[in-house]
């Protein structure tokens with residue numbers, strides 16, 4: 374397919390490379406232009422403006438947050454104004470459900486198609502084409518995107534015709550991952566404070582009752598205190614919990630654990646942790662237990 378790709382951050386660079394590898398004709402755009410060079414070397418066209426990445430059958434956005442998506446989508450230079458009639462905007466960023474609803478309405482009004490397709494998987498999975506994709510939107514539009522999803526992920530899960538549902542599923546999943554990180558941090562602090570080997574504890578967990586990838590990935594980062602370089606930066610984790618709480622507020626769903634996690638992220642960021650991986654909230658439990666001097 375002829376496709377544009379906007380947002381070449383930790384996730385987007387690997388994803389765009391996989392589209393090229395999959396035989397698609399890709400035009401990339403990034404706010405910081407230097408990040409386009411490696412993709413151009415792999416065969417992509419580069420766009421001088423976001424608008425110039427919107428000339429194909431579809432354009433994918435993989436941007437940091439709601440503000441970034443709004444700034445690229447709306448306005449004279451934006452995605453909606455510059456996408457061809459009937460072309461599809463695939464929003465793969467983790468954004469709030471209110472913005473997703475606004476985007477769906479604005480695209481429909483302009484005669485453009487909109488699919489929300491956020492992803493599970495860290496930058497390594499993005500680079501390897503191993504993402505899990507959660508897609509929602511009009512069935513014909515989601516169907517038309519399948520060749521793109523096949524190049525980007527190992528499996529695509531569809532969640533009906535309302536794009537915001539895909540965003541809600543993604544936010545709920547990230548709330549669960551953050552809960553696991555917090556719980557692992559507390560358990561590791563307890564085990565470690567008593568003088569036990571945290572790696573052995575993790576080995577026990579992940580080879581018995583807790584075999585899921587989320588325990589292996591985050592347990593390893595926590596036991597090894599590997600919070601830099603960030604694969605998923607703490608400000609983005611904070612953003613996701615904030616968006617999960619906003620969704621919970623709009624749907625009148627109390628989520629006391631999400632409120633606790635929100636405070637954990639605030640503590641991490643207030644203490645200068647914005648360059649750390651989001652799993653560094655686990656370090657707060659260790660610090661509270663007097664286990665780390667830093």
Ligand code: NAP
Pocket residue numbers: 379380381382383384385403404405408435436437438440441442444445465466467468492493494495496604605606609
């Ligand atoms: P990232 O490395 O911080 O990249 C963010 C991208 O957004 C960059 O291309 C950045 O451009 C662009 N951007 C930020 N603010 C902008 C603005 N105001 N206008 C235009 N462009 C702007 O983030 P990431 O880790 O790739 O994450 C991207 C999305 O995927 C986020 O929604 C995140 O929640 C989600 N996600 C991440 C992971 C993960 O493990 N990292 C996993 C699943 C989902 P510059 O290069 O110019 O800064």
